[in-house]
Amino acid sequence: MKIRAITLNTFKEAIRDRILYLLFFFAAAAIIFSRLLALLTVGDRVKIIKDVGLASLSLFGALMAILIGTGLVYKEIDKKTIYTVISKPIHRWQFLLGKFLGLMLTLVVMIGLMSLIFLAVVFAHTFKLEPRLLIAILFIFIELMLITAVAILFSCFSTPILSSIFSLAFYFIGHTSWGLETLIRKLRPGPGRWLAQFLYTFLPDLENFNFRTEIVHGLAIQPRFYFYSALYGLFYTAFILVLANMIFRKRDFI
């Protein structure tokens, strides 16, 4: 009940954020103009529409999660609205979880709307429904869940600008860390390889949620990859939220 109240209040707050609509507008524009891009490109037009559409969902979804998520907790502390909430019979972790779920609810609505536009554009080209695209969207959503948790973690101890920079760094590192795996294979055993191994173990690998290429090109994916990727996303998100709570539960609201 308490977490639900915080969730709904966060949703009401986030859904009024103008930046959300600005990003939604750009995402919708990118999805619609992918048709135009397809006309100008040599190759399978539908694949280009799908590729650009899914990439737009991922990028603009991540920007929504970061730009709103990084201000969520900070704003409560800065505007002192947190005083009256924390003084009520509520655990701090309940407040934090409510904030997280509130933003997730906002992203469900926004990603849902963007997906409808994307699927409509694809349907206008192919005249058939493609359920596999929903799997790609689901994993984009799992990635956004992790990014939201990271944004909230930084929001617990840092200003929105710094938190946004940290979260964007997490996003870009997460999408390039797979290169370390190649590096490990090429390096000889020694300190360099150990360092690469260490970094690869601890840095996030957001490419685990990227099934876009396989789905757009109609390649087969073994179900266990879906399972492991989903598990990876859930555990990583839980770990980040626990870390955020460890910081938040000891924080003084001065």
Next chain:
Amino acid sequence: MNQELKEEEVLKVQNLFKAYKTGFIPRRYPVLKGIGFSVFKGEIFGYLGPNGAGKTTTLKCILGLIFPDSGEIRLFGQPHLSLKAKEKIGYLPENPYFYEYLTAREFLNFYARLFPSGRVSDQNKIDALLNLVGLKKAADLQLRKFSRGMLQRVGLAQALINNPELVFLDEPLGGLDPIGRKELRDIIVNLKKEGKTVFMCSHILQDIEMICDRVAIIVAGRIVAQGSLPELISEKILFTEITLSRINQAELEGLGEFVSIRGDRALIKVFDENKIDEILNLVKEKKGKIHSLVPRTETLEDIFVDMVKQG
């Protein structure tokens, strides 16, 4: 007697220390230096102190917004962070900031849902609260359109949403016009009549003096005085102010201290009680006129100013 009092203690603060760390190379700035006091059931307790004395820091420690470095706080005999204890309290912060996109009704509904269902107020209770704080007509207006006084009122309503046994009010009368202050003062007195305990931080000494049963004065992080108002304020007459006219000023020399002279009317302060009779005889003899004679006893303000100067 002591045992009886202890049973009625709703808040006990013991030896509370808190220092803030600031700067790139953190330095400790002690704010609370061993605070201790008790608040008893059914009283209005005033917590006084100049700016920066540590009033709000004490309050934040009690409410779990900041963590003290050492010391103990017990609410209703339980650790102050226990949810059971928090269910019984209400809090109105200084200069309240609220979710401005909510209407007053949505705002109170939100806070009601933060309590276990047993304590959650129903819609009728929310209407009654809005009525109590004089916001019934503004119930469906967004808080962003509220004036400061209206925010203070809706803030008080959220502090009372759970029918609390102990209400913390941080500068509740600040920012209100005289009518609003009077109404809020009446509400606070009524809370006491309903058997609730009120803990009130305020700078407005007249209000504290008017409605508080006991006070504690904090200066530079230390409690310098605490007790009931009669205990703190002596009934002794400090001086008497006499306004008189048609008397030659030279004849009053040595009888009192002139405060103001306007035309043939003078206001004098008389510190020696025996001199009052002399002045009255003089006025009778010279056919002068006494306009007023007001004995001045010690006020809370005198005590407060003394304590701050000493502190």
